[in-house]
Amino acid sequence: MSNATNPLRAPVRWPAEAIWQAVAPHLPAFTVEVLPQIDSTNSELMRRCRAASLAALSNSALGSPEPPEAILLVAEHQNAGRGRLGRQWQSQAGASLTFSLGLPLQPANWSGLSLAVGVSLAESLEPANGKPPTLQLKWPNDLWLGQRKLGGILVETANWGDQRYVVIGVGLNVTHPEHDFSTATSSDAGDTPTPPPMAATSLQALWPGVDAPWALQAVAAPLVQAVLDFEREGFAPFRARFAARDALAGRWVKLSDGTEGTACGVGPHGALSVQTQDGLQDISSQEVSVRPADPNG
Secondary structure, three states, rough: OOOOOOHHHOOOOOHHHHHHHOOOOOOOEEEEEEEEOOOHHHHHHHHHHHHHHHHHHHOOHHHHOOOOEEEEEOOOOEEEEEOOHHHOOOOOOOOEEEEEEEEEEEOOOOOOOHHHHHHHHHHHHHOOOOOOEEEEEOOOOOEEEEEEEEEEEEEEEEEEOOEEEEEEEEEEEEOOOOOOOOHHHHOOOOOOOOOEEEOOOOHOOOHHHHHHHHHHHHHHHHHHHHHHHHHHOOOHHEEEHHOOOEEOOOOOEOOOOOEEEEEEEEEEOOOOEEEEOOEEEEOOOOOOOOOEEEOOO
């Protein structure tokens, strides 16, 4: 089959230079790197950070080395992409956009970072006439379109001396995936029934004909700015913006520990408030996963 009839085989022209020009004034050492294939962009940046940390320890007599670079790492194909709680993200060239943003970060409070990232992505991809917003955010790290999963976020950190390095992984479906998202996790075992797959959707359902480079240029520079804003001001500037897109607000939800109740929005640091039979509980993303549930069954 020729490239003319199979667009996924055509060479991809990534807007690396345009993104660098937009971000460099805020992060002068920022770089953009595109790889044709990798296991996981998050895994690669975490490996690089650990390697740099080990090198720094071995060369400590030479003085304080620079922290790992601020970088946007894009993969045309991921063969071992990872999501939250051990979930896998399958990525095919052209069918999805997968990238990780890595940079040194020193916020006063890390809580709510994944929500701030979701707000930035949704606002960047929302059509100009999206009133009410078309794109929703499912706490703590999913992007939804019409009750279907469009993408996900994975935030990881590593130590660099007394500093922290954050790696923010993003995966977005560009074309409609062949399979829905598995909701099974590494803890789904034994007699615990596996939840049904999460229905999936794509950017082309919202923006017909778009491709991964278009999506990357739409979200990359605003995402960097949002992360820098979060470092300075925390989750507070993002709370109302998240609430406007909160896919769980007012819905009956089930936590992975079996607790059920009504989602009541998020608190000042991004914790999910759930009204249960035992009262209002604040849930952190490190504790449980949350999914909509049928209040009658």
